[in-house]
Amino acid sequence: xxxxxxxxxxxxxxxxxxxxxxxxxxxxxxxxxxxxxxxxxxxxxxxxxxxxxxxxxxxxxxxxxxxxxxxxxxxxxxxxxxxxxxxxxxxxxxxxxxxxxxxxxxxxxxxxxxxxxxxxxxxxxxxxxxxxxxxxxxxxxxxxxxxxxxxxxxxxxxxxxxxxxxxxxxxxxxxxxxxxxxxxxxxxxxxxxxxxxxxxxxxxxxxxxxxxxxxxxxxxxxxxxxxxxxxxxxxxxxxxxxxxxxxxxxxxxxxxxxxxxxxxxxxxxxxxxxxxxxxxxxxxxxxxxxxxxxxxxxxxxxxxxxxxxxxxxxxxxxxxxxxxxxxxxxxxxxxxxxxxxxxxxxxxxxxxxxxxxxxxxxxxxxxxxxxxxxxxxxxxxxxxxxxxxxxxxxxxxxxxxxxxxxxxxxxxxxxxxxxxxxxxxxxx
Amino acid sequence: xxxxxxxxxxxxxxxxxxxxxxxxxxxxxxxxxxxxxxxxxxxxxxxxxxxxxxxxxxxxxxxxxxxxxxxxxxxxxxxxxxxxxxxxxxxxxxxxxxxxxxxxxxxxxxxxxxxxxxxxxxxxxxxxxxxxxxxxxxxxxxxxxxxxxxxxxxxxxxxxxxxxxxxxxxxxxxxxxxxxxxxxxxxxxxxxxxxxxxxxxxxxxxxxxxxxxxxxxxxxxxxxxxxxxxxxxxxxxxxxxxxxxxxxxxxxxxxxxxxxxxxxxxxxxxxxxxxxxxxxxxxxxxxxxxxxxxxxxxxxxxxxxxxxxxxxxxxxxxxxxxxxxxxxxxxxxxxxxxxxxxxxxxxxxxxxxxxxxxxxxxxxxxxxxxxxxxxxxxxxxxxxxxxxxxxxxxxxxxxxxxxxxxxxxxxxxxxxxxxxxxxxxxxx
Numbered sequence: 141x142x143x144x145x146x147x148x149x150x151x152x153x154x155x156x157x158x159x160x161x162x163x164x165x166x167x168x169x170x171x172x173x174x175x176x177x178x179x180x181x182x183x184x185x186x187x188x189x190x191x192x193x194x195x196x197x198x199x200x201x202x203x204x205x206x207x208x209x210x211x212x213x214x215x216x217x218x219x220x221x222x223x224x225x226x227x228x229x230x231x232x233x234x235x236x237x238x239x240x241x242x243x244x245x246x247x248x249x250x251x252x253x254x255x256x257x258x259x260x261x262x263x264x265x266x267x268x269x270x271x272x273x274x275x276x277x278x279x280x281x282x283x284x285x286x287x288x289x290x291x292x293x294x295x296x297x298x299x300x301x302x303x304x305x306x307x308x309x310x311x312x313x314x315x316x317x318x319x320x321x322x323x324x325x326x327x328x329x330x331x332x333x334x335x336x337x338x339x340x341x342x343x344x345x346x347x348x349x350x351x352x353x354x355x356x357x358x359x360x361x362x363x364x365x366x367x368x369x370x371x372x373x374x375x376x377x378x379x380x381x382x383x384x385x386x387x388x389x390x391x392x393x394x395x396x397x398x399x400x401x402x403x404x405x406x407x408x409x410x411x412x413x414x415x416x417x418x419x420x421x422x423x424x425x426x427x428x429x430x431x432x433x434x435x436x437x438x439x440x441x442x443x444x445x446x447x448x449x450x451x452x453x454x455x456x457x458x459x460x461x462x463x464x465x466x467x468x469x470x471x472x473x474x475x476x477x478x479x480x481x482x483x484x485x486x487x488x489x490x491x492x493x494x495x496x497x498x499x500x501x502x503x504x505x506x507x508x509x510x511x512x513x514x515x516x517x518x519x520x521x522x523x524x525x526x527x528x529x530x531x532x533x534x535x536x537x538x539x540x541x542x543x544x545x546x547x548x549x550x551x552x553x554x555x556x557x558x559x560x561x562x563x564x565x566x567x568x
Numbered sequence: 569x570x571x572x573x574x575x576x577x578x579x580x581x582x583x584x585x586x587x588x589x590x591x592x593x594x595x596x597x598x599x600x601x602x603x604x605x606x607x608x609x610x611x612x613x614x615x616x617x618x619x620x621x622x623x624x625x626x627x628x629x630x631x632x633x634x635x636x637x638x639x640x641x642x643x644x645x646x647x648x649x650x651x652x653x654x655x656x657x658x659x660x661x662x663x664x665x666x667x668x669x670x671x672x673x674x675x676x677x678x679x680x681x682x683x684x685x686x687x688x689x690x691x692x693x694x695x696x697x698x699x700x701x702x703x704x705x706x707x708x709x710x711x712x713x714x715x716x717x718x719x720x721x722x723x724x725x726x727x728x729x730x731x732x733x734x735x736x737x738x739x740x741x742x743x744x745x746x747x748x749x750x751x752x753x754x755x756x757x758x759x760x761x762x763x764x765x766x767x768x769x770x771x772x773x774x775x776x777x778x779x780x781x782x783x784x785x786x787x788x789x790x791x792x793x794x795x796x797x798x799x800x801x802x803x804x805x806x807x808x809x810x811x812x813x814x815x816x817x818x819x820x821x822x823x824x825x826x827x828x829x830x831x832x833x834x835x836x837x838x839x840x841x842x843x844x845x846x847x848x849x850x851x852x853x854x855x856x857x858x859x860x861x862x863x864x865x866x867x868x869x870x871x872x873x874x875x876x877x878x879x880x881x882x883x884x885x886x887x888x889x890x891x892x893x894x895x896x897x898x899x900x901x902x903x904x905x906x907x908x909x910x911x912x913x914x915x916x917x918x919x920x921x922x923x924x925x926x927x928x929x930x931x932x933x934x935x936x937x938x939x940x941x942x943x944x945x946x947x948x949x950x951x952x953x954x955x956x957x958x959x960x961x962x963x964x965x966x967x968x969x970x971x972x973x974x975x976x977x978x979x980x981x982x983x984x985x986x987x988x989x990x991x992x993x994x995x996x
Contacts, residue, residue: 145609153604154750155595156783156792160586162609167583176581178616181573181590181607188606195623322582332638337679354638355579356723364584399584419875425861426854429875433853436929436962444881447847447857447873449866453915457872457885487881501864531699532725534864 141316143169144196145179148189148207148217149294152181161206161299168303173317174202184208189220197287202311207294209257209274218277221291222261225283229259232266239273264291267306269298276302278310321367321375325386327393328360328402329547329564335361339389350382358539359402360395360547393564395550402546403431409553410441415490417549419445420458420483422470423497423513427542444487448479458482471496471508476516477523484518491552492518493545499537513541515548524552526564569744571597572624573607576617576635576645577722580609589634589727595827596731601745602630612636617648625715630739635722637702638685646705649719650689653711657687660694667701692719695734697726704730706738749795749803753814755821756788756830757975757992763789767817778810786967787830788823788975821992823978830974831859837981838869843918845977847873848886848911850898851925851941855970872915876907886910899924899936904944905951912946919980920946921973927965941969943976952980954992 145165151157159181166176177200180192196203208217222229236258243250257274260266267276267290277291290307292299311317327335332354339345342352349369355362365382369375387394396405410417419428429445432438448454451470455462459482464474476496484492497513504510511530517523526548530540547564573593579585587609594604605628608620624631636645650657664686671678685702688694695704695718705719718735720727739745755763760782767773770780777797783790793810797803815822824833838845847856857873860866874885879898882888887910892902904924912920925941932938939958945951954976958968975992 151781151783151792152591153594153607154598155591155593155604156752156790158586158588158591163580163583163586165583166581170582176583177611178620179581179609183605192606324584333679333682336681337676353578355584357585362584364579421854421857424858425866425870426849426857426873426875427861429849429854430852430858430966433855433875433877433927434963434966438853439877442853443878444885445854445873445875446885447854447861447875449861450871450915453872457874457914486885487878499861535862536725538858538862 141173141202141311141314141318142175142177142200143202143204144177144200146189146192146196146203146205147179147181147294148184148205149181150183152207153183161294161296164296164300165204165206165303168308169202169311170322172308172311173319174311175318175320184216186216186220186223189217190224193221193224193289197285197289201287201316203284203287203289204307205289205291206299209291209293217291218259218261221277221279221289225261225263225279225281227262227283230262232258232260235260235266235275242273267292267302269293270301270305272298272301274298276306278307319369319371319375321369321372321379323365323367323379323383324398325363325365325383325394326360326396326398326400326402326405327363327390328395328543329551330361330390330393331565332356332361334565335363335390335393338393339386345385345389346382347378350378352382352386358536359543360393392551392554395547401431401434402543402550404435406546406550407432407435407438407441409550410491411437413553415553416441416443417491417493418443418483418487418489419545420479420492420494420516421445421447422449422454422479422495423499424495424538424542424545425449425499427538428493428495428545431542431546443489446483446486454479458486469508471498471512471514473514473516473525473527476514476525477518478516480516480518480525481523490519491549492516493549494518495541495545497537497541499534499541501534511537513537513544515541515545517548517552519552519556521556524548528564569601569630569739569742569746570603570605570628571630571632572605572628574617574620574624574631574633575607575609575722576612576633577609578611580635581611589722589724592724592728593632593634593731596736597630597739598750600736600739601748602739603746603748612644614644614648614651617645618652621649621652621717625713625717629715629744631712631715631717632735633717633719634727637719637721638723643684645719646687646689649705649707649717653689653691653707653709655690655711658690660686660688663688663694663703670701695720695730697721698729698733700726700729702726704734706735749797749800749807751793751795751807751811752826753791753793753811753822754788754824754826754828754830754833755791755818756823756971757979758789758818758821759993760784760789762993763791763818763821766821767814773813773817774810775806778806780810780814786964787971788821820979820982823975829859829863830971830978832863834974834978835860835863835866835869837978838919839865841981843981844869844871845919845921846871846911846915846917847973848907848920848922848944849873849875850877850882850907850923851927852923852966852970852973853877853927855966856921856923856973859970859974871917874911874914882907886914897936899926899940899942901942901944901953901955904942904953905946906944908944908946908953909951918947919977920944921977922946923969923973925965925969927962927969929962939965941965941972943969943973945976945980947980947984949984952976956992
């Protein structure tokens with residue numbers, strides 16, 4: 141089974157809203173074994189919606205439309221779908237009653253535009269909306285070239301609720317779901333080219349029917365393995381073999397399998413080892429702390445942070461030596477080590493990690509250009525520090541600095557536990 | 569001038585990567601007066617890329633492709649574009665030399681696949697990549713039905729750098745840019761329905777030819793005004809009138825005009841007033857600090873933070889009264905006030921802001937359910953606190969808590985300066 145996604149709404153085209161619906165649907169459908177073969181973002185114009193429907197219904201056997209179901213004048217998805225199929229919009233009595241009741245309860249008359257929520261294209265079945273007014277809709281027939289058309293609201297929470305409640309069970313019954321399986325190995329602390337060089341020729345390394353894609357992000361490079369196999373057991377075997385071969389070459393850089401964030405993977409390690417952590421942040425300005433506390437249950441291992449943006453906060457709160465600051469500058473190895481040791485001592489944790497660097501765009505010099513960061517680390521055995529240079533804008537530098545700090549903790553934990561502890565390799 | 573965006577990459581279709589490139593390009597192009605009429609997300613299959621190019625080149629006069637330019641085997645955008653236009657890929661000497669030099673410097677041989685970065689479809693001009701290896705490309709001619717084809721890498725930072733350096737100047741010369749103008753009024757501290765109720769019927773309120781859209785996000789609700797006018801002067805007049813009428817009803821909630829973040833707008837206010845700020849964060853876990861330091865030059869007004877996740881950090885570092893903690897609990901008005909006053913005193917700033925709440929999913933109770941937050945504020949005049957209840961997941965609750973804290977500073981500054989200072993209104 142394969143799917144074509146149509147996202148409707150000018151706000152998506154002009155970039156005021158990022159199309160997270162398509163990503164969410166893509167992920168859900170892929171996980172279920174549906175191949176998502178294409179997606180389109182369309183303006184609220186009937187002719188283009190109909191032309192896209194024609195392409196979609198002849199390309200895929202599942203077509204999911206989102207958006208344009210609301211009560212405002214630019215919501216014309218239902219009309220366009222009806223016109224494409226050559227049917228009329230008809231008022232649905234049950235929906236119409238519900239809308240009237242809703243407004244009656246609030247002592248308001250039904251706005252003219254709200255009434256159109258009750259209109260349904262002929263031949264469509266409704267899909268209950270557990271959290272909003274506009275229902276989802278579905279149709280399958282000769283007019284859609286046999287494709288199953290599903291229409292969902294654009295509001296993410298409603299779209300997701302209807303999909304999970306009504307569309308997922310419908311698809312789960314299909315017998316034409318793919319036996320292609322994915323597995324993602326998450327790496328960090330190494331750039332894409334260096335990782336490729338370490339892994340070498342993937343076609344030679346991996347079993348036949350397994351392919352490899354490199355997906356870089358600010359948290360590292362994800363390695364997506366795809367296996368094409370007649371059944372799940374064989375796919376799992378193929379992926380196990382592929383994973384083992386990649387681990388032989390790049391184990392030190394892999395922090396998780398599957399869609400787990402670096403902070404989450406690290407959090408599990410800290411929990412398991414009953415270790416606590418604190419951060420002392422200058423260049424990352426709270427981002428390491430934000431990432432760590434993004435994980436539910438972080439209070440089990442994360443105690444707090446001192447964000448020392450101003451130099452005297454480094455001295456007064458983190459006990460950094462004022463002379464070291466004066467002679468080496470804030471962005472320096474001794475200051476990074478002292479910040480890490482200081483926050484560990486002051487907040488009474490097992491591990492302290494620190495960043496001091498230049499996120500940019502200002503503040504760089506020849507000796508310490510924008511993108512330079514010192515990451516400091518402290519535990520009961522002493523301190524450690526690493527110097528890294530990135531070349532990006534402020535926002536991305538902050539992300540990469542924070543990733544480097546989390547990765548430093550991970551690599552130091554590996555070292556302690558006698559695991560492979562290769563140094564990180566960053567490309568500039 | 570109108571544009572069609574083609575985003576290439578399976579990772580977008582299966583939802584492993586959210587298509588932020590399309591949103592960024594859509595916003596940039598719209599701002600320049602280019603109508604973005606459609607977008608497609610395509611798998612790495614030549615036939616579909618060529619079919620989409622055919623549709624795009626006959627629908628729009630600018631076609632922007634992103635992704636699939638890298639060195640890996642699934643990067644086949646250039647080949648597909650060349651096949652669509654009926655031309656060959658040719659090795660570019662300058663690029664090839666640069667790649668050889670890059671690897672020579674690192675004492676490595678050029679990987680076979682890296683070489684294909686130097687291949688360019690015949691007839692294309694290169695667009696310099698200031699921060700990466702793969703250049704952008706452009707073509708316009710009979711084979712593209714007269715449409716300008718621009719090919720950019722999928723890595724967001726490289727795509728943006730090439731667009732701003734090479735594509736933007738190219739488009740700015742065009743004479744067929746639209747006379748539709750947008751203006752965005754950014755509000756915060758009020759939910760969409762309440763804001764709609766305060767503004768009332770937009771059609772009656774605003775001049776003809778101006779329309780209004782509500783765009784909610786975790787930073788607040790953006791009000792997008794669109795004016796359709798024959799020239800820019802008239803459009804500006806229409807938007808000025810519309811803005812003034814909306815301000816009559818909702819001025820207290822508007823923090824900026826245009827695409828300025830809340831942290832940026834607040835930063836300007838603090839700079840202008842020569843005020844410094846520090847944050848004491850529990851529930852937001854560093855996010856307020858991360859947002860404030862996301863703004864270049866934040867060191868002028870932001871000094872630091874104490875992220876007090878553990879209760880004893882609140883007591884030891886923020887001088888919160890242990891008795892108050894014990895009797896009221898960490899998520900309480902007195903603790904929020906004391907945290908704000910504490911960080912202001914300890915880090916020696918004009919303003920302190922604090923959050924203590926329950927982001928979820930665990931930790932809630934009947935009296936203090938998940939989504940509850942107390943925001944504390946302190947300045948030379950004393951302390952202030954507000955209790956807010958959101959109903960979202962952990963990640964969104966953190967964002968909304970941080971927004972509420974930044975908004976509290978903004979509203980308190982307004983109050984001080986005798987400006988309208990309505991209380992925030994949150995919907996649950």
